[in-house]
Every structure is written in structure tokens, then in C-alpha cells.
Amino acid sequence: MARLALPLLTPRLALRDFLADDLPAVRRYALDPRVLAHVLQEMKSEEDLTRHFSAVLNARAHRPRRAYELAVIVRRSGALIGTCELTRTATGTAEIGYLLARRYWGRGYGTEVATALRDAAFRDLGAVRLRALIAIDNEASRRVLVKAGLRWAALRRRHTHAKGRFWDCDEYELLRSDWLGAAPPAPAAGGSR
Numbered sequence: 001m002a003r004l005a006l007p008l009l010t011p012r013l014a015l016r017d018f019l020a021d022d023l024p025a026v027r028r029y030a031l032d033p034r035v036l037a038h039v040l041q042e043m044k045s046e047e048d049l050t051r052h053f054s055a056v057l058n059a060r061a062h063r064p065r066r067a068y069e070l071a072v073i074v075r076r077s078g079a080l081i082g083t084c085e086l087t088r089t090a091t092g093t094a095e096i097g098y099l100l101a102r103r104y105w106g107r108g109y110g111t112e113v114a115t116a117l118r119d120a121a122f123r124d125l126g127a128v129r130l131r132a133l134i135a136i137d138n139e140a141s142r143r144v145l146v147k148a149g150l151r152w153a154a155l156r157r158r159h160t161h162a163k164g165r166f167w168d169c170d171e172y173e174l175l176r177s178d179w180l181g182a183a184p185p186a187p188a189a190g191g192s193r
């Protein structure tokens, strides 16, 4: 089964597997209530975070690997500024997600991450469809998806149960054929860009 060629490089960022030493940097943003406000995942306490982080480290060794939860690194400074995710299903759909520390919002990093995950999903994983789900009031993430070329596909009412309630979600998607038609595939990552 195809694998991601890591790290994924963008003009300003590197997306790489997490290392055990990254936990303190992750702690600085991963429990921030404003970062988590629209995230459809329970992450209430240090214990939740530590447990989740261990699972992420262990998942790196899974074969075949279906889930990539990656650290977002600013190449110039080496700062770890967020987390992103690319998951694929058995049916050829890939799903993306991302979150960034608050002080790095509004600089185009979110779009750079989503675009890199989009290209890797089609180029490296051979996905036929890319999908992202957002809470219906997550306007920043909606802009990121649109700027990365995804299109609104459906309203999923009461799609996810998290944090004690159901969430209405918007589903965005991009088909491989549309991606191929929009731009020539980016060159392979893994340090060659």
C-alpha cells in the first residue's frame, strides 16, 4: 500500500511525524480552548493529551498505515506550531484535518498545510477523493478548505457527537479528477523541493 513520503515540504513548513520530545511543544497549544472550540474531538485534560500523544507515536509503526497525524514545523525557525492529519479509508477517500497554535493564525499557514495534505493524498496515497468535515460555524477552516480547492458537498446534520453534544457539520470534497485538471501534480516531497 502506498505511503506518504515524509516530511511533506511547503515553502515555509515541514510536516513530519511526531517525536517523543515534541510533547511539551504540543501542550502549549493543544489544550487552548480557543484552538479547540471548533474541533470535533474530546481533549479535556493533560491526561487526555498524553494518552492521545502516545497513541499517535504508536500509530507511526502501523502497517499498513492509514492515519498520519503530523507535526507542523516552521522550516526557518524549527518551531512546532500545530498538528495536522491525513487519514485514508479502504474505499480510496482521504480525510484531512489541522489545528495551529493561536499566535500563528492568519498568516496563511493553515492553507499551506491543507494544500500540502491535499497534494500528498492524491500524489502519494493515490486517493480518489479528498474530504474534510468542519463544524458549520468554523469560518476560518471553511476559508482554508476553499483556498485549498475543496468544494462544499453536503450538510451533515448531527454528524458527530463530541463534548456532550451533536454537531452539525459541512462536508467539503475534491475529486482526484478535479485536482488533476486544476494544476499539474506537485513534485514528490521528502526533501526534494
Ligand SMILES: CC(C)(COP(=O)(O)OP(=O)(O)OC[C@H]1O[C@@H](n2cnc3c(N)ncnc32)[C@H](O)[C@@H]1OP(=O)(O)O)[C@@H](O)C(=O)NCCC(=O)NCCS
Pocket (backbone or CB within 6 Å): 034, 035, 036, 038, 039, 040, 097, 098, 099, 100, 101, 104, 105, 106, 107, 108, 109, 110, 111, 112, 133, 134, 135, 138, 139, 140, 141, 143, 144
Ligand atoms: C483553521 C486554522 C487552522 C486556520 O489557520 P490559519 O493559518 O489562520 O489559516 P489561513 O491564514 O491560511 O486562512 C484563514 C482564513 O480564514 C479567514 N478567517 C479567520 N477567521 C475567520 C472568521 N471568524 N470568519 C471568516 N473568516 C475567517 C481569514 O481571513 C483567512 O482567509 P483569507 O485569506 O481569505 O483572508 C486555525 O484557525 C486553527 O487552528 N483553528 C482552530 C482549530 C480548527 O478549527 N481546526 C479545523 C478543524 S476542522
